[in-house]
Amino acid sequence: MARTDWTVRRLVTGVLAASLALAISVAARAQAPAETNPLAGNARAIDGGKNIYRGRCGVCHGIDARGYRGSDLTTGDWVHGGTDAQLFTTISRGITGTEMPPHPNMSEEEVWMVIAYLRTLSAPGGAPAEQGDAARGEQIFWAKDRGNCGQCHMVGARGGRVGPNLTRIGASRSATVLAREIRKPEDVIPVGFETVTVVTRDGRKIRGARKNEDTFSVQIMTGNEDILSFFKSDVTDVIAEPERSLMPAYGPERLTDADLTDLVRYLRSLRGTTTLQH
Numbered sequence: 049m050a051r052t053d054w055t056v057r058r059l060v061t062g063v064l065a066a067s068l069a070l071a072i073s074v075a076a077r078a079q080a081p082a083e084t085n086p087l088a089g090n091a092r093a094i095d096g097g098k099n100i101y102r103g104r105c106g107v108c109h110g111i112d113a114r115g116y117r118g119s120d121l122t123t124g125d126w127v128h129g130g131t132d133a134q135l136f137t138t139i140s141r142g143i144t145g146t147e148m149p150p151h152p153n154m155s156e157e158e159v160w161m162v163i164a165y166l167r168t169l170s171a172p173g174g175a176p177a178e179q180g181d182a183a184r185g186e187q188i189f190w191a192k193d194r195g196n197c198g199q200c201h202m203v204g205a206r207g208g209r210v211g212p213n214l215t216r217i218g219a220s221r222s223a224t225v226l227a228r229e230i231r232k233p234e235d236v237i238p239v240g241f242e243t244v245t246v247v248t249r250d251g252r253k254i255r256g257a258r259k260n261e262d263t264f265s266v267q268i269m270t271g272n273e274d275i276l277s278f279f280k281s282d283v284t285d286v287i288a289e290p291e292r293s294l295m296p297a298y299g300p301e302r303l304t305d306a307d308l309t310d311l312v313r314y315l316r317s318l319r320g321t322t323t324l325q326h
Contacts (some may be wrong), residue, residue, distance in 0.1 A: 081136040082131040088132070088159045088167065097165030100158055104151065113169050116235050118147065120222030121310055125169040127319060135163050144222055147238075178223065178313055185314030195303065195311055200271075200295065203318060209273050210257060211295060212238050216320040226312045230303070233295040243292045244268055246278050247285040257294055277291075 087093035102111055109120035115121075124130065128138050139159050142150035151159070187204075188195045200211040207214075217226070228235060237243070244258040247270065254276065256268030266286050267277045270296065280286060295301075303311065 053292075055263075059201075081133050081156070082160075083133050085132040085136075085160050085163050085167075087157070087164045090164060093161045093164045094168055095165075097158075097163070101162050101165055105162070106156070108147070113166070113224035115225040117225075118226065119220050121166055122169045123176065123222075132163060133165070136160070139163070146216070148220070178316055180309040180311075180313030182314045182317045184308070184313065187312035188303070188311045189314055194307070195298070197283070197311075210269060210271055212241060212317055214315065215216055216298050216318060218270035218316040218318040219320065221315070223312050223316055230308060230311065232296045232297060233293040234291055234297070237290070241294070243289040243294055245285075245287040245289060246276075246283050247287065248278075248283050255289075255294070258288075301323050 087097075101113070105118075106113075106116075109121050110114060110116040110118075111120040116318070120126070126135065126141055128134065136159055138148065140151055140154065141163060142148045142155075154162075189197045194198070197214075198207040200208045201214045202209060203214050221229070231236065240259060241257045243255065244261075245253050245255045245267065247253050248277070254270065256270040256274075256276065258266065258268055260267040264295075265277060266280070267280050269275050269277060278286075298308070
């Protein structure tokens with residue numbers, strides 16, 4: 049009996065040791081990807097990477113990779129590092145504090161395939177020169193009689209909270225995407241800022257950005273930055289408005305094309321630090 053117990057202990061110890069060794073191996077591989085892509089230039093890998101990209105990445109970066117909700121991947125402007133190893137880490141682990149999620153279900157080979165495909169997209173000569181005057185765009189951003197963007201958006205420690213924080217928006221949006229979101233903000237509404245209207249029992253309609261909702265309650269932030277919470281049993285309706293943004297559309301009558309170009313240039317300069325003077 050004692051011998052059997054000893055044998056079982058040895059077996060369990062062996063299994064645990066093997067499992068630990070495997071875990072360490074996997075962790076080491078995740079922490080230290082290859083310095084260069086082993087599938088670089090491989091035609092079959094590039095084709096496979098294109099299919100993976102379209103299924104997993106295109107919804108944010110656009111089917112053509114020129115940016116939709118996420119950044120333009122055709123310019124070679126890799127904010128978080130452009131080496132193969134850095135791109136591998138960005139794709140597999142995501143970027144904390146941004147809309148770039150981790151992709152733990154992608155195999156190492158699949159990540160390298162996507163990178164092989166992305167390398168074929170960079171335009172010759174690198175990223176095009178940015179257009180516009182960032183200093184003037186900053187003035188437009190904060191001016192109450194112009195853009196007045198700071199009323200709802202925060203940059204650094206200054207601004208409002210009704211809309212998304214823009215402190216590093218230049219790292220995640222291309223100029224084309226930013227211009228579209230200013231002209232037509234209802235096209236893509238970020239998660240956590242969807243418009244919802246709560247209808248109270250006395251007939252009042254309170255509109256705000258939905259911050260949280262479950263079966264029994266809903267919490268919204270109004271344009272005055274008030275956080276309101278309602279039990280659904282205490283209201284007559286909660287109306288989701290997926291095609292309506294709390295942000296007004298800035299058409300040419302509000303911002304000329306020149307103003308828009310300068311404002312976008314300023315927003316593109318925001319990458320986590322504020323170097324311009326307010």
